[in-house]
Amino acid sequence: MGNPLLVLWHWIFVPRPGEDEAVDEQGPWRIVPGSEIPRPGTVAPPTASATSGAVFLVLRRMRVPLILLLLVFSISVLGLTLIPGAQPDGGTEPMGFFEAFYFMTYTATTIGFGEIPYEFTTAQRMWVTFSIYIAVIGWAYAIGSLLAMLQDRSFRREIVAQRFARQVRRMPEPFLVVIGYGEAGARVAHALDRRGRRLVVLDRSQERIDALELAQLRADVPALAANPRVPGTLVAAGLTHPRCEGVLALTDDDEANLAVVQAAHLLRPGVPVIARAETPATAARMAAFGQPTVVDPFDAFGDRLRLILRTPALAQLFDWLVSPPGAPVPPRPDPPGQGRWVVVGHSRTVAEVSADLRVAGAEVVELDPAREAGPEDGAFVDLVAGAVGVVAASDRDTQNLSYVEAAQRAEPDVFVVARQESPGNAPLFAALHPDLLLVPAEVVAREVLERLANPALWDLLQAAKGQGDPWAADALAWLVARCGPGSPTVWQVRLDARSAPALVHRLAVEPVRLGALMASPFGRQDPLPLTALMLVRGEDRVLVPDEETPLAVGDELLMAGGPGAQRGWDATLGEDDALAYVLSGSSVAISWWGRRLLRTRT
Amino acid sequence: MNLEKVIFGFFVVLAATLNFGFVIGDIADPELHHPYELFAAIVVNLIATVLKFGDRTQLGAVHLATSLVASLQLIAAGIVWALVQGGGITAGEMSSVVSLAAGALLANVVSVVLLIAETISFQRR
Numbered sequence: 001m002g003n004p005l006l007v008l009w010h011w012i013f014v015p016r017p018g019e020d021e022a023v024d025e026q027g028p029w030r031i032v033p034g035s036e037i038p039r040p041g042t043v044a045p046p047t048a049s050a051t052s053g054a055v056f057l058v059l060r061r062m063r064v065p066l067i068l069l070l071l072v073f074s075i076s077v078l079g080l081t082l083i084p085g086a087q088p089d090g091g092t093e094p095m096g097f098f099e100a101f102y103f104m105t106y107t108a109t110t111i112g113f114g115e116i117p118y119e120f121t122t123a124q125r126m127w128v129t130f131s132i133y134i135a136v137i138g139w140a141y142a143i144g145s146l147l148a149m150l151q152d153r154s155f156r157r158e159i160v161a162q163r164f165a166r167q168v169r170r171m172p173e174p175f176l177v178v179i180g181y182g183e184a185g186a187r188v189a190h191a192l193d194r195r196g197r198r199l200v201v202l203d204r205s206q207e208r209i210d211a212l213e214l215a216q217l218r219a220d221v222p223a224l225a226a227n228p229r230v231p232g233t234l235v236a237a238g239l240t241h242p243r244c245e246g247v248l249a250l251t252d253d254d255e256a257n258l259a260v261v262q263a264a265h266l267l268r269p270g271v272p273v274i275a276r277a278e279t280p281a282t283a284a285r286m287a288a289f290g291q292p293t294v295v296d297p298f299d300a301f302g303d304r305l306r307l308i309l310r311t312p313a314l315a316q317l318f319d320w321l322v323s324p325p326g327a328p329v330p331p332r333p334d335p336p337g338q339g340r341w342v343v344v345g346h347s348r349t350v351a352e353v354s355a356d357l358r359v360a361g362a363e364v365v366e367l368d369p370a371r372e373a374g375p376e377d378g379a380f381v382d383l384v385a386g387a388v389g390v391v392a393a394s395d396r397d398t399q400n401l402s403y404v405e406a407a408q409r410a411e412p413d414v415f416v417v418a419r420q421e422s423p424g425n426a427p428l429f430a431a432l433h434p435d436l437l438l439v440p441a442e443v444v445a446r447e448v449l450e451r452l453a454n455p456a457l458w459d460l461l462q463a464a465k466g467q468g469d470p471w472a473a474d475a476l477a478w479l480v481a482r483c484g485p486g487s488p489t490v491w492q493v494r495l496d497a498r499s500a501p502a503l504v505h506r507l508a509v510e511p512v513r514l515g516a517l518m519a520s521p522f523g524r525q526d527p528l529p530l531t532a533l534m535l536v537r538g539e540d541r542v543l544v545p546d547e548e549t550p551l552a553v554g555d556e557l558l559m560a561g562g563p564g565a566q567r568g569w570d571a572t573l574g575e576d577d578a579l580a581y582v583l584s585g586s587s588v589a590i591s592w593w594g595r596r597l598l599r600t601r602t
Numbered sequence: 603m604n605l606e607k608v609i610f611g612f613f614v615v616l617a618a619t620l621n622f623g624f625v626i627g628d629i630a631d632p633e634l635h636h637p638y639e640l641f642a643a644i645v646v647n648l649i650a651t652v653l654k655f656g657d658r659t660q661l662g663a664v665h666l667a668t669s670l671v672a673s674l675q676l677i678a679a680g681i682v683w684a685l686v687q688g689g690g691i692t693a694g695e696m697s698s699v700v701s702l703a704a705g706a707l708l709a710n711v712v713s714v715v716l717l718i719a720e721t722i723s724f725q726r727r
Contacts, residue, residue, distance in 0.1 A: 060656030067652050074645040081638075097641055098684030 055158070058149050065142035072138035076104045076131035083123050092121075103128075108135030160224070161236065167222035168238040173198045176452070177237050177244060179228045179260050180251030181208045183423055183441030184276065184297075186215070188250060188448050193217040194324050195453070202228050202237050204251070229259040231267060239268050248448060249275040249292075254282040265290035274451060276444050279348070295447045297440035298349050302356035304443065305391075305417065307465075308436065309335045309360040314472035318461055320479075322450050326486035326563070329476070333436065336415040338362065339388030342380075344369055344403050345419070349393045362389070369394050369403075381410040389415040393438060397425045404432050456492045456558040460534045463541050475544055479560060482531040488560035490533065493573065495555045500573035507553055512583070514557075515547025521571045521578040524585050528568045530561030613650040614717050617672065618710035620646055625707050629700045630693035637683065640703065644680055647673045647706070650713070661720055668713045675706035 080100035084092035095103070099117065106113050107128065120128065149155060175198035178189050182203070189199055189212070199221045203209055206225040213223065226233045228251065238244045249260040257275045264273045266289070273292035277283040283294045308315045316332040323330070341357050343350050344367045354364045365383055384390055384407045392403035397420060404418045418434040420426065429437055451458050464472065479488060497504050506512055514535075520526045535545040536556040542549070559569065571578045620643040627634030651669040654662060679702035686695040 056656045056658050058656075063652050063655050066655075067649050070645060070648050070652065074641070078638075078641065081641075096684070096687055097637055097680070098687065 058152075058155060061149060062142075062145065065138075065145040069138045069142050072131075072134045073101075073104060073108070076108070076127075076135060077101050079127045079131065080104065080124070083127055084121070085124055086118060086121050088118060104131065104135070107132060108139065110136075161226065164222050164224040165236040167220070168200050168236065168241065171198060171200070171222075171238065171241065171243055174243045174245040175200055175238065175241075176246045176248060177202065177234070177239060178248045178250065179203070179234075179237075180249065180253075180256070180276075181212055181223070182250070182252050183439075184252075184444040184448075185248075185250040186212070187441060187445035188248060188452075189221070190215065190217065191324065191445065191449050192452065193219055193221070197452075200237050202226060202233065204228070204256075229256055231263045234260065234263050235267065239264060239271070244268070244271060246272040246274070246452070248452075249273065250444065250448070251276070254278055258282055258285055261286045261292050262289050265292070274448050293451060295444050296352075297443045298352040300447045301438050301440070301443045302352040304446075305353060305436070306356040306360045308333045309357070309362070311465075311469040311472060313469045313476065314464060314467070317464070317472045317476045317479075318450070320476065320487050321457065321461070321490065321560070322446065322453055323487045325489045328485060329480065329487070336388035340365060340386065341389040341391065342367060342383050342387050342407075343391040343393065344400075345391070345393035346395060349395075349419070353391055353393060357391075369399055380406060384410040384414060387411065387414060389417065391417040391419075391438075392434075393417070393419040395419075395421060397421050397428075401425075401428060401432065404429075404434055408432070454490050454492060454558070456534065456536070456556070457490050459536075459541065460543065460558055463534070463543055467543065471543075478544065479531060482527075483529050483560055483565070484562040486562065488530075488562055489566060490558065490560050491566055493557050493559060493569075495551060495553055495557070495573075502576045502579040503551070503573045504553055505576060506579055506583070507551065511550045513547065514545060514549045514551055516583055517551075517569075517572055518547070519582045520568050521575075521582050522568060524582060528561065528565045528572075529563075530559055530565035530569060532557050533560050534558040610653055611717060611721075613646060613653055614669075614710075614713050617643065617646045617650045617669075618707070618714050621672070621676070621703060621707045621710050625700055625704045629704075630697045632691045632693075632696045635696065635700055640676070640680060640683065640699075643703070643706075644673070644676045647676055647710070661716060665713060665716055668709045668716065672706040672709035672713065675702050675709065679703045679706070 077097065077100045080095050080103060081097055082094055084094050087093055103116065105111075108131070176192065177200045178185055178192075179202045181189060181201050185201070185203070186208075189201060192199060196219070198219055199217075201209070201212055201221055201223040203212075203223070203225060204227055209223045209225040212221065222237075224233070224237065226236075228234060228237075228249075234247075239247065247260065247264045249257040249264075251257055251260075254277055257277060261273055261275045264271055269290060273290065275286055275292050275294055277286055277294050277296055278298070280296075283296060286292050286294055304315070307318070312333045312335055316330055319330045320327070338361060340363045341354075342365050343354050343357070345353070346368065350366050350368070354366055357364050365387075367380070367383070380403075390403070390407040390411075392400040392407070394400055394403075400418050400420070404416050407414055407416055415436075416432075416434040417436040417438060418429055418432070419438040419440070420429045421440070423439075423441075450461060464475075493499055495503055495507075503512065503517075514532060518527050518530065520528045532545050533543070534557070535542040535549065536558070537552065537554070559566070561569065572582050573579070620639060624635055624639040624643055647669065651666070651673050654666040654669050657663070657665065679699045682695070682702065683691075683699050686692075686699075691699075
């Protein structure tokens with residue numbers, strides 16, 4: 001790339017070396033010795049800049065208009081320097097080159113300062129008339145060509161893609177790449193944005209990308225409408241970027257998700273990937289590429305249904321912990337007792353849900369709407385009569401609405417679970433008041449968020465499943481008592497010299513109980529609105545550890561706290577004087593702030 | 603025969619020859635350097651530059667670079683001349699105009715050399 005214009009263009013639009021150096025070093029071909037299979041990550045990633053062709057096309061197309069303009073100008077100027085002009089002293093002298101150029105510049109561009117330096121002769125005027133006509137045509141042609149080119153679709157798309165790649169390249173913070181901004185993708189993106197995570201979004205459809213721009217997220221989210229199956233697009237979206245901390249493949253197309261999983265594993269091995277898969281076959285194929293986290297909406301929903309049936313309080317606690325900070329406690333689901341369930345839907349969904357219901361100890365009757373009784377059929381009504389629950393999970397909203405309505409009519413007290421496919425139908429489902437609504441996109445989003453919110457929180461949720469329902473109810477009550485009615489912020493802290501220096505110093509001298517740290521460093525008489533959710537020591541996990549637990553260096557704590565709690569907690573763990581004040585109310589200081597002011601920094 | 607190549611070669615060579623024609627002669631003598639020749643050199647050089655737009659090859663890029671250098675130097679020469687034209691041109695002023703144009707000549711020579719190199723390497727294949 002030696003062309004100066006090209007260099008300039010590249011300097012502005014194309015990724016800096018540093019980031020894709022591997023390409024330049026290895027060249028387009030890489031020789032693999034013998035029959036060795038290239039390991040993931042050893043292959044040079046495709047560059048995002050393989051498409052700067054449109055720029056060259058524009059330059060090429062501008063050749064003719066520019067040359068025409070040059071010719072028009074030079075002919076006019078040349079003519080003016082040849083035709084004699086009248087001078088005030090009576091002499092006849094033609095214009096100089098510069099004057100002629102000056103005159104043509106303002107005349108051809110329609111500025112028109114008039115005839116200078118002296119009034120023109122008839123011969124000069126004839127030439128100027130001719131010049132003006134050809135100049136106007138030349139300009140009109142040049143500007144017209146340029147505008148036509150700027151409106152060229154491929155050219156504009158090119159510019160948008162390059163701007164996107166530049167934005168991604170300059171991402172200042174770690175970011176997640178969200179592929180697919182459909183219903184699930186949008187939910188995940190919005191929730192993550194509210195939690196302050198940075199995102200890059202890819203989707204096939206321009207409409208969805210436009211919707212994202214209108215959604216007014218907090219952070220600046222680079223978004224591009226492009227095919228995610230093309231590895232170059234993924235690289236442009238930051239797959240190989242050092243700050244890329246994860247890839248979420250959430251399109252509604254299993255093949256596309258699989259392609260993303262494959263590309264992510266081969267181009268950036270080890271990057272965390274969460275992928276949506278609607279069939280076990282896809283999930284199995286994905287697993288071969290770096291063991292991504294696979295989210296199957298029906299499997300996830302079955303698990304959730306089971307959780308609600310067996311341990312409603314635990315389900316309530318989960319919902320609350322993964323909701324955005326400050327959200328109120330959701331109502332506790334009220335599942336029916338043991339009895340018969342009627343599950344309506346197509347084989348795949350029904351199989352998952354029924355399996356989970358059976359695990360939960362229910363008797364299940366499956367019904368395929370394509371072959372068996374419709375909602376208005378007497379057989380369906382007979383089945384529902386005496387049942388404790390109905391799951392309407394076919395893939396058509398109208399059908400599900402009919403089944404829900406028929407079930408509620410046949411057995412008013414029955415526990416109804418409805419599947420809603422299209423977001424536009426939400427008011428219809430809401431009007432029927434099903435006891436539980438299954439929105440596949442929402443299920444996917446919830447599962448993804450649970451996993452992304454905090455790795456330790458995910459561990460906690462898994463560990464909590466082993467506890468009973470009464471435990472969950474107690475834990476919830478305890479959390480509300482300590483942290484307030486809004487859902488807490490959850491964070492993780494490791495008791496080491498880096499994140500808790502003051503506490504580490506203190507632990508070397510004397511043992512410290514967990515409960516002793518709960519007082520506020522801003523006023524010792526008040527406790528901070530926080531509690532420990534989990535203590536991880538080596539392989540041991542203690543859920544909601546007792547406040548008398550002595551702490552040790554190397555412990556990992558998962559904390560939950562109300563507004564402002566994290567700031568106080570960090571001060572206690574990080575500042576020696578704050579810790580001393582919290583532990584002993586040390587008499588030297590009137591207040592923590594007073595000591596801070598009086599202290600000389602060492 | 604490729605018509606585009608003929609036009610391209612024509613302008614590249616014409617730019618160099620016009621430039622050479624202007625530069626040749628005593629550097630300080632205004633009698634030996636005609637303004638029309640400089641004008642023609644500027645115009646042809648600009649056309650040659652535009653003709654080199656949009657070439658993705660390495661050679662094309664160097665071509666464009668040399669042409670840009672030549673055009674800039676010739677335009678600089680034209681500006682100097684326009685500035686000093688007022689009351690007759692002195693030997694010193696004339697020599698700065700011509701030396702700028704001589705610099706452009708060097709760039710044009712490089713252009714022609716590139717053109718020849720391109721042609722020869724094409725025939726070898």
